[in-house]
Every structure is written in C-alpha cells, then in structure tokens.
Amino acid sequence: MLEGSVISDNLSEDENSRSLQPTISVESLTRVFGQDHKKALELRNSGCSKDEIYEETRNTLALYNVSFEVMPGEIFVLMGLSGSGKSTLLRCINRLIEPTSGRVLIGGEDIVSMSQDELREVRRRSLGMIFQSFALLPHRTVLDNIAFGLEIQGIPEDERYQRGKELLRIVGLGEHGASMPSQLSGGMKQRVGLARALAGDPEILLMDEAFSALDPLIRRGMQDELLDLQQRLKRTIIFVTHDLDEALKLGDRIALMKDGEIVQVGTPEEILTNPVDAYVEQFVAGVDMTKVLSASDVMRRPEPVARYNAGPRVALHLMEEHDIGSVFVVDRERRLKGLVTLDDALEAVRAGRGLEEIIITGVPTVALDASLADIISLIAGSPYPVAAVDDESRLQGLIFRGAILGALARKRRDVNGSA
Amino acid sequence: MDLPKLPVGDAIEVLVDWIEQYFGWLLDGISAVLGFLIGGLQDLLLAMPAPILILLATALVWFVTRRDIRLAGLTVLGLLLIWDLQLWNLAMLTLALVLVSTIVALAISIPLGIVAAGSDAINAALRPILDFMQTMPPFVYLIPAVIFFGLGNVPGTIATVVFAMPPALRLTNLGIRQVPVELIEVADAFGSTPQQKLFKVQLPVALPTIMAGVNQCIMLALSMTVIASMIGAGGLGYQVLVGIQRVNIGMGFEAGLAIVIIAIILDRITQNLMPQQVGDR
Numbered sequence: 001m002l003e004g005s006v007i008s009d010n011l012s013e014d015e016n017s018r019s020l021q022p023t024i025s026v027e028s029l030t031r032v033f034g035q036d037h038k039k040a041l042e043l044r045n046s047g048c049s050k051d052e053i054y055e056e057t058r059n060t061l062a063l064y065n066v067s068f069e070v071m072p073g074e075i076f077v078l079m080g081l082s083g084s085g086k087s088t089l090l091r092c093i094n095r096l097i098e099p100t101s102g103r104v105l106i107g108g109e110d111i112v113s114m115s116q117d118e119l120r121e122v123r124r125r126s127l128g129m130i131f132q133s134f135a136l137l138p139h140r141t142v143l144d145n146i147a148f149g150l151e152i153q154g155i156p157e158d159e160r161y162q163r164g165k166e167l168l169r170i171v172g173l174g175e176h177g178a179s180m181p182s183q184l185s186g187g188m189k190q191r192v193g194l195a196r197a198l199a200g201d202p203e204i205l206l207m208d209e210a211f212s213a214l215d216p217l218i219r220r221g222m223q224d225e226l227l228d229l230q231q232r233l234k235r236t237i238i239f240v241t242h243d244l245d246e247a248l249k250l251g252d253r254i255a256l257m258k259d260g261e262i263v264q265v266g267t268p269e270e271i272l273t274n275p276v277d278a279y280v281e282q283f284v285a286g287v288d289m290t291k292v293l294s295a296s297d298v299m300r301r302p303e304p305v306a307r308y309n310a311g312p313r314v315a316l317h318l319m320e321e322h323d324i325g326s327v328f329v330v331d332r333e334r335r336l337k338g339l340v341t342l343d344d345a346l347e348a349v350r351a352g353r354g355l356e357e358i359i360i361t362g363v364p365t366v367a368l369d370a371s372l373a374d375i376i377s378l379i380a381g382s383p384y385p386v387a388a389v390d391d392e393s394r395l396q397g398l399i400f401r402g403a404i405l406g407a408l409a410r411k412r413r414d415v416n417g418s419a
Numbered sequence: 420m421d422l423p424k425l426p427v428g429d430a431i432e433v434l435v436d437w438i439e440q441y442f443g444w445l446l447d448g449i450s451a452v453l454g455f456l457i458g459g460l461q462d463l464l465l466a467m468p469a470p471i472l473i474l475l476a477t478a479l480v481w482f483v484t485r486r487d488i489r490l491a492g493l494t495v496l497g498l499l500l501i502w503d504l505q506l507w508n509l510a511m512l513t514l515a516l517v518l519v520s521t522i523v524a525l526a527i528s529i530p531l532g533i534v535a536a537g538s539d540a541i542n543a544a545l546r547p548i549l550d551f552m553q554t555m556p557p558f559v560y561l562i563p564a565v566i567f568f569g570l571g572n573v574p575g576t577i578a579t580v581v582f583a584m585p586p587a588l589r590l591t592n593l594g595i596r597q598v599p600v601e602l603i604e605v606a607d608a609f610g611s612t613p614q615q616k617l618f619k620v621q622l623p624v625a626l627p628t629i630m631a632g633v634n635q636c637i638m639l640a641l642s643m644t645v646i647a648s649m650i651g652a653g654g655l656g657y658q659v660l661v662g663i664q665r666v667n668i669g670m671g672f673e674a675g676l677a678i679v680i681i682a683i684i685l686d687r688i689t690q691n692l693m694p695q696q697v698g699d700r
Contacts, residue, residue, distance in 0.1 A: 096604050124610035135601035139623040149609040151619070200609070 021108070022069035023204060023236040024093065029066045029102035031088055031260075034059030037100055050259040062088045063260045066102070072203075075230060075237045077247040080257035086240045089257070090208050093238065094127045095119055106204065124153050128197030128235075132209035134189040136181035142192050143168065143177035149200040160199075167195035170229070187218040194226075198233070207239045211246065223249055244284065248272075248292055256280055268292065289408055290372040295388040298372065298407045299397025302387075305330050308337050312348035312355050315340045326384050329359055334394045336387055339363045365389045368396060372408070375399060435566055446567050453519065453573045460515040469507050473498040480684065483691045490687055497680035506655060506677045513644050513654030514681060516572060520579035520640045525633060528584045532591025532632075533617070542592060549585045557582045557643060561650045575644075575652025583639040587632035594628025595621050627693055634689040641682050655681075 032040045040059040043052065050061050063085045070076040078086040091097040093104055095111055104111040106126060111119065128149075136145050143164045144151075150160035168174050171191040181189060190210060197205055211219045223246060230237065241247050247254050248268040255265045264276045272292055275281040304322055306315040308331045319327050319342050326341045337359060344358040364378045365387045379386050379401055388397040439446070464472065476498060481491040501510050535542040560581050564574035598621050606616040622629070644656035651657075655674045662671025 091604075094608055096607055120610045120612065122610075123608060127608065129604070129608040131601050131604065133599075133601050135599070135605045137602060137605070137620060137624065139626070148605070148619075152606075152609050152611050152615055196609075206608075 023072045024070040025105040027067050027103040029063055029092055030100050031063040031092060031097060032059050032100045033062055061260055066262055068255055068262060068265055070236055070238060072236055073234045074252045075239055075250050077251035077254045078238060078240045078257060079247040079254055081242060084257040085260035086257050087208055090206050090238060090240050094123055094129060094206060124200060126202045127204050127206060128200060128202040129206045130193045130197045130210045132212050134193050136189055136192055138181055142179050145192055146195045146199050148196055163199055167199055171195045186214050187222060190222060203236055205235050205237045207237060209240055244287060256283060290376060293372045293407055295366050295370045295375060295399060296368045298403045299388045299399045300403060302395045302398050305395060306340060312345045315355060316345040316349055328387055328395060330395050336389055336393055336395045339384055363387060372404060376404060450568050450573050453576050456519045457515050457572050460519060461512050464511040464515060465508060469502045480688060483688050494684055501677045501680060504673050506674060509655050509658055510677050510681060516576060516644060516652060516654055517640045520576045520583060521637050524580045524584045524636050525587055528588035529591050532588045533595060535592040536595035549589060552581060553585045557646050565650050570651035572652050574650050575647030578647050579640050579643040582643045583636045586635035590632030591629050594625030598624045630693050634686060637685050637689055
C-alpha cells in the first residue's frame, strides 16, 4: 500500500500520476452538534477537551479538523470506540450529516458546497452505503430492495431486475429474490445490503459497522467474502468498525479515532508496531500477533536450495556445508519440488541412486500472506521447516520454529516498550 | 357583585354571520357536493338487490381476510339479519354516510398528518387543535353544522368528519415519525428526492400505523351516526333516536344491533387490508 508521503508528493505532479489521485479527500472536517458552534470551536482552539467543551457550551464537538485521503481501490478503515466520531465522519462523506466546516472532495468535487440536486446525483452515481442494522425496506422483496437505488434513478423495471438478479448471484442469494427481508437471517440480510449498495455500480462504498451485528462466525465469513469481492470489483471502501481484529483484517490503512479526531493513520502493521501515543498503544495491546504477522514477516531467504537436476552428492554437500539436516529442492523456475534429508542423501550416494528417488514430496507449504496462526499449526506437525511459496508455487522463503518465536517476542517488545 | 359577562356567545354569533355572508357560496358548494356523494352512493347501494350485495360483501370479507370462513359466515348471517329486520334501506344510507364521511375525513387528515410529520412547527400548532376536537363533546359539533348547513344528511356528515378526523391524523403523523432513522438514511444515501422518500419509504413503512388510523376513523364515523341523527341525518342512527323518543326498546335495539353488525364487518375488512405483516425490526 502507498505511503502517505508518496501520495502527497505525487499530488502536485503532472498527469502521469493521475492514477494516484485520491478518490476521496477529506480536508479539515469539523462537525459540532449544538447551537453555539463558534464558542465550541474557540474553546477547542484554546485547548479544551471534548468533555470540557460540552460542560461549558452544551455543544458536542463530534469531529474536529479531520483530514485524510483514500486512494482508489483502497479499504480504508475508520476505527475507534463508540462516541469517537467515526460514524459521524462516515455520514459527512455523503452528507447524511452536514459538516460544520471543511471540505470533502470526491473525484475532485467538493460535496459540502454542492446544491441538493448535485448532491443527489453524486449519491446516486458514486456512493453506495451499507448499514449496521441492514436497513432493508420491510415492505419490499429482496429483489426490490436490491433494485431500490436503480428505481430511484428511474431505470426501467426489467433492466433493474436483471441487474438485481445478477447481484443476487454475486452475493450468493440467487434463489431468495422473492423472499421478504423478515424471512432472512442476519448474514443474508447484510448480503442484500451489500448487493443493494453495489447495484448502482458506485466507485465508493461506505460501510458503517457493516458486520458488527452478525455472529462472530458469520462475521468472519462475510469479511472473507468482502475481501474476495474487493479483489474482483476494486471499489474504494471506507469501513467503520470498533473491532480492531476486523480493522486489521480488512484495512489497507486504518485511521484510529478518539474524541472526534484522528490519532493515527497507517497500515495495520504500522499501527501495531509504531503506535504514536499511549492511547493507540493501549488500543492495540490486546492484539493477537499470530493473526497480524504473516509468512512474509517471519520467513528467511531460501538458502540453500538444491536444484532438481543436481545429484544427491550436491545436496549432501549443501547440507554439510550449512550444517543442516534437510534441504528443499526446486526446479529451474524455482518451483518447489520437495525436500531431501541428510540421511536419505547419504544412503542415495552409497547406493548410487538419483535425487528423484529420495525426494520427499508433499511437504507443507503456505502462501506468503498466511497468518502465523495457520503456520504454527502446520509447523507443529512437521519435522521440517515450512516453505513459503507464491501463487505459482515458486519457493520464496523458509520458516523455522525459532523465527516464529523470535518474531512474536520482538513484536510484543516493540508494542509494549515504545512508550 | 357580579362580574361583567364576557360576550363570548355574541362574538361567536358575529363570526357565524360573517362567515355566512362571505363564504356562503363555499358552504353551498360543499353542501351540494356532499349531498350528491351521499345520495349517489346510497342509490348505488340500493340499486342492487340485497341478496346480491350480501354475496358481494361476503366475497369481499372472504378475500381480504384470506379465506377466514368464520368471518365470511358471520358476514352472511349478520347482513341477512339486517335484511330480515327490514332495516336494509336504512343500513345502506348509514353505510353511505359512513363511507362518505370517512373518505372526506381521510382526504383531509392523511395529507395533514404527512405535513405534520415533516414539520415540528406545524405539528406543534396542530396538536392543541386536535386535543380540542377530541375532548369537545361531539354534540357540540352539531350546532355549527346545523347553522352552516341546515338539517339533514350533509350537516351530519360534516359533524362526523370533524369527529372522526383526529385519530387518522395523529396516527399518520406518528407512523411516519416512527419510521426507523436508518431507513430514512437509506432513502437519502441512495439519492431519493423528497417525493421518492415519502412514497417509496416513509408511507409504505408507516402504512400499518396509518391503517390503524383509517380503522379508527371508520369506527368513530359509525359511532357518530346516532348522534348525527339529532340534526336530521338519516339511517339506522335515526331509527335509534326514534326508539329513544318513543321509549320503544325493541325498535332501538334492532337498529343498534344492525349498527354493531356493520361496525364488525367494516372493522374486520379494514384490519385485514394490510398485506401479511412483514415487520423487520
């Protein structure tokens, strides 16, 4: 994912960097709930906290001077405890809540200063929204719910039903078009919500605690499906959640909010390993690092490896030189073929057999983005290191028990020790 | 020492004179339209032989209650009883009065309820008026009705409309205000115009509550028929009134029973008009 500095550097440049234009750009957004905006903001500028401002003016400073950018195709997570302003912020982006000041640029156009007609057009064309409570219309069938946005746009019935059925298939509810929402389970309802949001083919999806009302098991399933869908559809998603695990799993970048302000923006890794202050640190303290770190974080360079067409003598030599008990074997394209142990190699040299006769195939492999949690269970049942391979099964790295323990210990120290 | 009496009564009389002088044409117009509607509907109902209408009514109950055999049976028996008691013509007049008053009351109260739901100021202004309308004894409405529209079915209908309107207005207002805020957000987030939001989200979601208001409106209109007969509205109510005046318990009871039968049938039809409950909260 892109670093903040890269984004801002390229913004000022010419058209070559057009693909790096942010889809959404929020600039010093502020929202005050109450009568006396000026007084509340004056107090904030003189350093008062949100609670003090409320005591003094009965105004709630829901958002203060929030700025961030979301790049095309990115899942940007707004995370924070309840009352931190994350849902208000989300609603300012499609102006369900009017910002008190600041700008929200979508594709370069400022939403905040638009007329109602222009705003309606942008909402229809580029903004899909998904709600925590599903918010399906109870009097409409599933298909009519999905086609709601298209109906609002005045698209003829057969066309919107056709599109609706297509989306039903995409979210895996093919046969439920004629059902009423009350007949569906929570997970199914939110699939309908997702299909409804996608129906108008918006480039941006606003997801407000979209999975928070679901059972943990179903929630994880929906998260996986969203990631799958995102691979294909490449939308720009702003995802609000209070659940750190969800944020870490889904977010390309995460903005952690507190009292209406963004405390830190960064990739999940950055937030975990480099918390900017004690609050963030506390927030991430309970994270299960085995779910955060992946194979690529703990693997070592695959050295040495034996070539498949080399003989057992070469393999034996490699193992002796590096003082190891086994060596992985790859072909010319570095695709993993298997593994040869020291004992087998000795035996083969003595009996004059070839490498292909002693190679152990079917050794455990993991993808580069496999989580430590998965790797630990694999490695526990295997006497050999685990091989990390890419999509074309080329050997990219080796994972040893010691490396996993070391990585966990190191991350824990980073997180706890940086205050 | 006597306090000087404020001329409230005199003021009202002046007001009434003023209205009659300047809005007489309007009153005449309303009178003509209502008279035409009531007469027309009564003629229509009486144009059909009673057995056919009984069958049609039973079929309607059967259909809207989704084949509730007990209610359909009750409808046949009840209507046959009214016919047998030779109250059929009066019952049809009562039905015409109730339907016309209800339609007029709903035509005023539902739009007003929608407006009140959209504006706290209008809602606040309407509330005391509605309280006044609902707490004032219904007999009091008879007086201005008589003054402006004379005696007969038309002033009876006017008094009935005033009496039956408030619950429908209140429940429309309430139903729309109770539409969950996320559903309003859905309408807005997907780019609805205010009209689309009203007709595709607010009214359909509020419909069960609004229908409860419609049901209340019909029931109140029916209960007003007896009172309205005091200013010359005809039908079963008048029959009850005659029963009271002559201390004729049998006559009063028969007409009262017919009113109850019509009330039950209308109630069951309106209660079942809603599609199968599809609540999703």
